[in-house]
Amino acid sequence: MLLAFAALATLVPAASASALTGSTRLHDPSIIKVGSCFYGFSTGFENDPLNPSGSITEYKTCDPTAATGWVKVGNIWNSTPSWIVKKLGSNPPNIWAPDIKVINGKYYLYYAASLWANNTIADMGVATATSITGPWTDQGLVTDVNYPIDPNVERGPKNSLYVSWGSWAGTYMHLLDNATGKLSTTNNNLWMIAKGIESPTIMHDGGYYYLFGSKGSCCSGVNSTYYTVVGRSTSITGPYLDKAGVNMVSGGGTTVLTGASPKVAAGGGDAYERGALKYFAYHYYDANNAGRETLDIRQVTFSNGWPVMGAPLS
Structure with a gap:
């Protein structure tokens, strides 16, 4: 996880503007626009008396820019699904890194479960709902292959669906079954698309797929070192090359976003769209708030085929 910085592109420090307003304590955010409102999903927080199971937590704003008015909607569930406890051998203190998508008119919320004391065992699951605010029905295991934390689901050619995940074991991708939202049973290809990144998320623009990921370390408050890198490919399954032509499987990745106090570290990102506009949501650690x-959130534009991060929304 602790890797040297890659070649710099249009590098933006995280501390370059004011903050969003409202209830904005989101870690590993995933954002979706539904109707006139935005909904955000966050990793659950440990030892939260209002969320004792450490469930994924949902937030909402109806501000047209998503910059103000964030409020907490609630927790996805009140107790951790029993299959997770059984597979991990104990109850995890929290559920990680959600990814929200619409598949066949239904909301699919992907997530990861693991234990900090064991970085070799993790599970990816999914819950579904017909309304963005639930109730959510857990659908069980998606995969337990290659430490599948930080799931991200994206559309590929011909309306295909792919899920990527990644951390210490590398970043992998697998085709999903459009009918079930789980791994395809007719195409078992497993593509490695990067090494040394977490929180993969993919944005499509102008004939390229752009793979964003986090390098450095998370989850240590102001001692965290997260920063965000990118590579691109003409195929959703890769290879993803950075601006210097280095494959992300070989450690490549052009740095596009870093942290600077008081916004320390910048990672755990998620790409989403508002109409034709593209955005990158992520978390930082606020040195002014313990x-x-x-x-x-930043708008993303493109120059000479590479993403440019705008100023934070405010």
Whole structure:
């Protein structure tokens, strides 16, 4: 996880503007626009008396820019699904890194479960709902292959669906079954698309797929070192090359976003769209608020085929 910085592109420090407003304590955010409102999903927080199971937590704003008015909607569930406890051998203190998508008119919320004391065992699961605010029905295991934390689901050619995940074991991708939202049973290809990144998320623009990921370390407040890198490919399954032509499987990745106090570290990102506009949501650690995890959002534009991060929304 602790890797040297890659070649710099249009590098943006996280501390370059004011913050969003409202309840913005989101870690590993995933954002979706539904109707006139935005909904954000966050990793659950340990030892939260209002969320004792450490469930994924949902937030909402109806501000047209998603910059103000964030409020907490609630927790996805009140107790951790029993299959997770059984597979991990104990109850995890929290559920990680959600990814929200619409598949066949239904909301699919992907998530990861693991234990800090064991970085070799993890499970990816999914819950579904017909309304963005639930109730959510857990659908069980998606995969337990290659430490599948930080799931991200994206559309590929011909309306295909792919899920990527990644951390210490590398970043992998697998085709999903459009009918079930789980791994395809007819195409078992497993593509490695990067090494040394977490929180993969993919954005499509102008004939390229752009793979964003986090390098450095998370989850240590102001001692965190997260920063965000990118590579691109003409195929959703890769290879993803950075601006210097280095494959992300070989450690490549062009740095596009870093942290600077008081917005320390910048990672755990998620790409989403508002109409034709593209955005990158991520968290930083607020040095002015005891290192608390905090949501930030930037519009993404493109110059000469590479992403450019705008100023944070405010």
